[in-house]
Amino acid sequence: MPATFAIGDIHGHYDRCLDLLHEAGLVNGEHHWSGADATLVFIGDYVDRGPDGIAVLDLVMRLQTEARQAEGQVIALLGNHDLILALAYRFGQGPFHDWWRSAGGIASDLKHMTGSHLHWLLNRPLMLRLGDKLYVHADAEVYYDYGRTVAAVNQTVEQIIRGNNVTNLSVLVDQFGEHRAFFVDPERAATFLATYGGSQVLHGHTPIPGMAGNSHDVTTRPFVYADGLCVNLDGGIYAGGEGFVYRVV
Ligand SMILES: [Mn+2]
Known part of the structure; x- marks a missing residue:
């Protein structure tokens, strides 16, 4: 079975992201996919908070293509x-733009964003089940409001984020x-896993120091909690954490 890796919240830290992927053997010195048939989630x-969110988007989009050509995959x-x-890009000045600014939006990200970035973002899944792992961005219960299966949640949210309501x-x-x-x-x-399947939730969204305290190496490895049911992958890169690539399988 091909190896599976996961990486948490990058928040515009393009150089750090590349370093981590390179250390994990997933990109080579020229920044191209070198993970062969591996899966990277x-x-x-x-984006937001860090210097170059659009460069991160471009990297992830390109690695998706390169991995596919190598029989690997980037999800x-x-x-x-x-x-x-x-939403700030789609709707322009107004409530979503204000929301984006107060969430750490970076002016140059919005300036350099294009229709192809928007198209890509609007096609992202919210949840993923791979083997016995359940991947979500947020350690939140927002998912229940949109469906009781991974496919239903992804489909419902996709319709909402492409719509104008x-x-x-x-x-x-x-x-x-x-x-x-x-x-x-x-x-x-436990209830979340019973609903959507899998034996462990992998998520980001909440920097590990906020859960595990501030010991020196806390941002360099995943934080397992909830009796082993959850793995937090957010190494707090935006706040100066080192971050990591987690070898899942
Ligand atoms: Mn988040």
């Missing part, structure tokens, strides 16, 4: 920050901002 939040989930940038979009963005649902109550993680 990006957990979302490519990229949608993060809440990615959604907000897409501002109320539905606002509710989605708001709920997507929840944190720590499974940390405060491990029973919620």
